[in-house]
Amino acid sequence: MTVVSETLTPPFPALPAATVRSTVTVPLRFPDGFTATAEVLTFHGLADGQEHLLLALGDWGRMLPEPSSAYSAPLVRLHSECLTGDVFGSERCDCGPQLREAVEEISAAGGFLLYLRQEGRGIGLYSKLDAYALQDTGLDTYEANLALGHGEDERDYTAAAQMLGAVGATTVRLLTNNPDKAAQLTALGIGVTEQVPTGVHLSPANHAYLAAKRDHTAHTLDLPQPAVASHDEMLARVDALIPRLRERAGETERIRHLPESTMADLKEAGVFQVLSPTAVGGFGLGAETYVEVVRRLARGCPSTAWTVGHLIEHVWMLARWPGKVQDEVFASGPAPLAAATGAPVGAAVKVPGGYSISGRWTFASGVMHSEWALLAVQHDDVRLQCLVPVSDLELLDTWHTAGLRGTGSNDLRAEALFVPEHRAIGWALLGAADNPGSLIHQDPIIHTPMATLLNLVAPATALGAAEHAVELFRERILVRKVKNTREARQADSPLAQARYSRAYGLVATARLHWEEAIRVVTASYQRRPTTMTDHERAAFRLSLGLSGTASAEAVRVIMAGSGGSAHRLSNPLQRIQRDVDVLLNHPTLTLDPILEQAGRGLLGLGITVPSF
Structure with a gap:
């Protein structure tokens, strides 16, 4: 069908006219095999001078108003260009799936897809990528734009209104979740009879992005929220992450922080909400769940376990502040990092x-x-x-x-x-146990003295790493042939059998010490007041210190029996050994001062280090 060039004459005389410049038929094919045919229009006289496109899809001509027929408005989508999502399939946003959905919906109904050259909400491609980097530090998509000196959303739909007017679409059904698009078109003289929501194209990488659009600019998005996890459910979610953490352990070490994909997985699983109070949308779980999460994450990647353990703990620390600060930090969600x-x-x-x-x-x-x-x-x-x-x-x-x-x-x-x-x-x-947050939240964990949880991350990480090392050692000796020996595989050697049982026993010892420390902690925060006695503090810290020492010794035993190839950078055992060696130098696992102060506490001589 030939397009007749028309000018827009709404009751807003300030809007300049635009005319159709050219029309060309383009067959479309998407990666999933879906095909459609579009008439692609270009324009003269667009207000911003950009090369925007209008794709006319389906039987769009009959959807335009004609004096002799009943009126039915065309279905229209204003789609802002997104190179990363539309072309490369980035999962940080939902733009690519929305584009694919829009072409199919509009082809069936008849209407127009306007492809607008407004990358990154109008801030440009490079700035959008800079905003991505800021989002990786914890800012949401709008905060990142502001931090770069841009507006939250700099898109202007004047050109879109001109394009619609030029093809006679002065009243439309708008395919969007964004109320600002409908508001701008209406103000520019384009009637919007209906706002048709797009689907929710959720991925592990874009949950926070979509939540920000829902919460910040009232996008019509119904997102699934993590249910309040039980202890067992939370651990099941963490266990499901372990294979991915192992795959990314090398990348994590190389880039020296957690990969974006790992952070997205952790957020999607609700891991950072473990100790967050239920009143702000957290899970309000206890120390047992917290330390078990850290321990299991360490079976996948000790660096991830260490980082996540502290970030979870710091959410809990923020929940101890007075209400004014809590209103500020928890405004964007239950797990401020x-x-x-x-x-x-x-x-x-x-x-x-x-x-x-x-x-x-x-x-x-x-x-x-x-x-x-x-x-x-x-x-x-x-x-x-x-x-x-x-x-x-x-x-x-x-x-x-x-x-x-x-x-x-x-x-x-x-x-x-x-x-x-x-x-x-x-x-x-x-x-203190009676911190300001304890007057706000009912979760028992909020009363636990802060120094208590500060001591739990290192031993839990060391234990989980040692457990993974034993698992790897077992797999290795069951198939490995050792040079200068007669056995077909290392596991057939009595010395190797003894070495494996020693490592296994050391990890069992580490686990028993660790469990004893957790028992002391949980017993203290379930009573009032929650402050531990010197004897309990001594037993708690001693058990954690001995657990870390046993974990590290198990790894050393394993490495000594794993041959030279275990020290290749591609072998996870060498990474585990280096990680555990660093952990042993953390104050919560440095054994000499722990033994000294624990001895004083156990002998009733008084602990002399207040933070112990």
């Missing part, structure tokens, strides 16, 4: 309205994925914790280590950074 570091302690100076803080903080695990940072500072004789946006800090790329390379535990620096008074709190109050 934050790094936390207190070594060395920064300096704080009281200024009007808050504090000016300066310092360089090390070992900020999880900072590569965080929107917030919790920083320890000293003001006179009072230790404070300050909550600041990561974007206000200088990130120093210092995490070049032998093990746990994938944690991205870089340094942070600030110089005379202003922190509002409500974002600073005394460390003693925050760490």
Whole structure:
């Protein structure tokens, strides 16, 4: 059908006219095999001067209003160009599937697909990719645009209204989830008789993106939310992730932070919500679930387990703050991601309205994925914790280590950074059982003294890593032939059998010590007051320390019997050994001071290190 060039004459005289420049028939074929035929129109006189396209699909001519027939509006989609989604199939957005869906729906109904050259909500391709990088640190899609100095959405649909007017479509049925498109077209003189929602094209990588569109700009999206997970359900979700974590362990170490795909999987499983209070949409589960999640993640990738363990824990720390801060950080969801570091302690100076803080903080695990940072500072004789946006800090790329390379535990620096008074709190109050958050939330875990959970991540990670090492060793010796021996396989050697049983027993010992420590913790937070006695603190820390030592010894026994090829970078055993060696140097597993203070506590002599 030939298009007759028409001008748009709505009751808005400021809108300039546009005319059809050319028409060409183009057969379309999508990767899934779906085909359609489109008449592709170009235009003269578009307000923004861009090369937008209109694809006329189906029996669109009969859908236009004619004086002698009953009126029926064409189905129209305004589709903003998305190179990453439309061409390369990126799962960070839903643009590609929406384009495919729109062509099929409009072909059946008759109407137009307007392909608008407004990449990245109008900010351009490069800026959109820069926004992706910011989203990887915890910002949502709108916050990332603002952080780059752009508007949340810079798209203008004046040209779209001109194009519709030029083909006589002054009233349409609009295929969209975005109410802003309908509002803009209506203001430009295009009648919208119906807003037809598109499907929900959900993937593990775009759940947060779609949720931001739903929550921030009222897109009509009905997204499945993670149900409140039970202990067993949460662990089943984590177990399902382990094979993928193992596949990505090398990449995680190479890029020195968790891959985007891993973060998407973790968020989709609701892992960061484990300790988040139920009142803000979290699961409100206990220490048993938390440490078991970390332990099982370590069977897949110790760097992932370490990072996730701290990010989960920091959500729980944020839930201990007063209500004003909680309203701020939990506004975007039940699991705000934050790094936390207190070594060395920064300096704080009281200024009007808050504090000016300066310092360089090390070992900020999880900072590569965080929107917030919790920083320890000293003001006179009072230790404070300050909550600041990561974007206000200088990130120093210092995490070049032998093990746990994938944690991205870089340094942070600030110089005379202003922190509002409500974002600073005394460390003693925050760490106490009766913290401000305990007056807000009913979840029992919120009363647990903060130092307790801080000690659990390293031993859980070491144990999970050692369990994976035993699994790998077993697989290896059942098939490996050792040079200069008579056995067909290593497992047939009595010495290898003894070595395997020793490693197995060491891991069993580590597990028993670990379980004993968890028993002490759970018994304490189920009573009031929750503060442990010195004897309990000593037993708790001693069990964790001995668990870590046994885990590390098991890995050393395994490596000594695994041959030279186990030290190839492609072999996961060498990575496990390096990761566990680094873990043993963490204060929560450094055995000498643990033995000293535990001995004092067990003998009734009094623990002399308050944070022990």
